[in-house]
Amino acid sequence: MSDARNQLYQIRPKVAPDGAELEGELLEVSMGPQHPSTHGVFRMDVVLDGETVVKLKPVFGYLHRNHEKIGEGTSYLSSMPYTDRLDYFSSLTNNWAYALAVEKLSGLVVPERAEYIRVITAELTRLQNHTSLCGFLLQDMGALGTPLMWAFREREKVLDLFESLTGARMMCNYMRFGGCRCDLPPGWLEQARKLVDEYPRFLGEFEALLSGNEILMARSQGVGRLSPELAVSAGVTGPMLRASGVDYDLRKVDRYGIYERFEFRVPLGDHGDVFDRYMIRVLEMHETLKILRQALQQIPEGPVVDPKAKLRGFRPKVGESYGRLEGPKGEIGFYLISDGSANPYRYRVRPPSFINLTILEDMCLGRSVADAVIILGSVDIVLGEVDR
């Protein structure tokens, strides 16, 4: 490495026990953007001293698609399909967050049945997102795809439900301002109930395979610690924050929608390491199943969209609004400034994965490359959201 760069990476020279100075070179590796386990086109420039990470710079933007600028040129309704493609694993929660922001601007009221459908679909989204994440994390640890394939087998059942309701497996485009696009098809509720009844068996298998596994514990406990103070000051939200012990779940804080009617607990971790983040997500899946059971039982009949909502020529009032909710990865928020025309004046997305990534370096310093990969996996990023 040249002298200038050596200056940049000035590390104190190592000293042998007898006082002699040890010479060594730092190895700079660029992991990505084409890499089997960086969850998308993401690059990490790591500087290694042997196997220890000395400096880590995340580089992203490979998937930037001008989402926010397109939002300024598209009408409110037409921006809804674009929100699917932000965090493409959880399109329904993105839709709902955007619909919340617009409903705040326009004062539409959502009917009961639509609220229940929103909760059911959002919790199903959370379920399949956490399932995939647990599979991916174990794949990163080298379990060669077995947990991943089991997770995807279960995820397909949830995606089948989405397809029969919205028409598409992942790009759902289902929420509308003032409710949902269409009503549940006949037999959907029975299929959803059957899924919720069978899911605990799969979760039990997962836990039997992994939660007592010594190799998993040795690889993830104590790795990538995040202190609660640092997490709060960096703006981290979602399961990562709760794994560090901070009690902040927007479903309990904001009480948006009808979440007050359901009984569920919020699991908290004590150590903030990779194992905690993994286990918190597993426990959250159990809580999600609880919410789903209650919602599927209580859902009333009725209309699914506010009769005052207009599809064509929708113009909300002048003003600004911020609609946010607890997505599977954290707080997803949409900030809209409306100037009374058909398109928003400013359309801004608060992406949880992007903000959770800002402390990646702090978590990875001093650990080895293999740890850096699992720490990245436990942050749960989706590049569609990070880059927009």
Added chain:
Amino acid sequence: MASLDQIFVTLKAWVLGLLPETVQPFAGVMISISAIMAVFPGIFALTTVVERKLLGRFQNRPGPNRVGIPLTKIRLAGFGQFIADGIKSLTKEDVVPRNADKVVHFIAPFVLVVPSFLALSVLPVGRNMAALNFTETGLLFFFAIGAATEISVFMAGWSSRNKYSLLGAMRGIAQMLSYEIPLILSSLTVVMMVGSLSLVTIVEKQTAVQWGVFHNWHVFTPWGFAGFLLFLTAACAEANRTPFDLPEAESELIAGYFTEYSGFKFALFFLGEYLGMFAISGVAITLFLGGWSAPFTFLDWVPSWLWFFGKLVGFILFFIWLRGTLPRLKVDQLMNLAWKFMLPMCLINLVVAGVWHYTADWNDLIRWPLGAALLALPYWIFSRRFESRFQTRTYRYAS
């Protein structure tokens, strides 16, 4: 069924009888070589298919199930996949990086494959069927040749001039060197008890009958059982199989030390690795599981080579099972396991073997629990130390 048991030996003797006297030694050697080069790569080819199908089934998906006979529609449940893979690897372009050290890059696969074949030649695959019977140094020869394969890992990583390969190669060398120690120490107990380094003698000692119906396999003794488990773990690490496949850790380094190899050389690396796996499984079978002998006397009618290959298949399936289940160990955990856990356990195992030898005239019902207790106690102490650092946790809920 003695004739079926010795069928290959009689076949070879018959062929040699057809040739003139002067050519006979040379021809005998050629027959043995061709037999090894036909059988073990054949098992390798089938193993690649079976591994992919079984891994698929572990993951709830069918493995390859379309290629039967290439260029026809006959499916054969996908068992022709190895033919397709072979044709593919032979016809692929051989890409060598521009900065690579060409000579080293070229000979690295051969340094892996040739010693693996040599190592396979000392295995007694059946009664009177060891290709090379070194009466003084059988096992020593095997370990020496096995160590020679390790340099190919480093040659591959170094010559590729690629940071990822270098990382993989360094990890690989560190892992393989560290696990040689438990490997050799656990086999040392067998040598101690048998009194000879010759693999043929070791197997013959295990054909003795004890307790009326059991053959005297070493794995039925406490030191043999512990030695077997230690040898198995070390063998897994030597063969770079999950959970010790760090040098090829796909999710971090794409393919580790053979990232820059393509086409036929990659196929040679693959072949060399699997042959190493077969060789070391063969030695495990020979040392602990009685080689070509049956477990019970009433099963002695099954041919010896069938027993050997049956046990080899069992080992292969076990390795595939491990690969489908376990995540990978990190490099420092791997090293800790070798030096801080397996090395002490191997030394304790040596002591237990000695105790077993000197209590030869005690009742078996006392010897076995005594040996087992002497081994279980350190294991339990190590477990407690592990559990004090890593344990399952309970989580609290927000109020």
Added chain:
Amino acid sequence: MIGTGIAKGLVLTAKNLLSTYTDKERLPTIEYPDEKQPLPEASRQFPMLIFDGEDEMKGLRCTACQICEKECPPKCIYIVKSKDKRVDYKGQNQFYPAIFDIDYSVCMSCQICVEVCPFESIKMNTEFELATPDRFGGLLVHKQQLAKSNAHYQKIHPTEAAASDAAMAVEKAKAEAKAKADAEAKAKAAAAKAAPMPSASPEASPETPKPAVAAPKMPM
């Protein structure tokens, strides 16, 4: 003791392996293209235009109002209005599209064009096996390829088609009632005009047959 977690995991994987041979749900792979999974009714792939009756071009419901073109998020629809008008199912004179192109390679199957169409004329098809080696014009679909009959629509989306037909019937009934009311009002006005001027009555009569011509001839 170390090893118990690993052993439990091994037993579980072995059980899973054996159950893939006995339990059909454990091996959910569908070997496409030999077996195909039936798509649910709501599935949406790419848009199509609906026509009533037998003639594709004459029965096309689209009136080239260009709302779908404006609302389409990636702007993949291109419409050119015709210069003349023709009568639609409600009995009103409407334009029709001279050119109606959709670029399937840009379309993101969001279904917004279907939702905003006031004439029930653009709907979602379920065909997705559209791969073509022509990467420039291969996925640019024109009016002729887009037009699909109402019978096809009723086959692939029965509930939606039933709702759409019902909505159209309601509209048609409303239009007929309005037309009848208009005709009656006109007849009354004509009669009122005709009464004080008996010489003008022969001119009044040709006006009355007009509502009869405006009644729809197209079958539903």
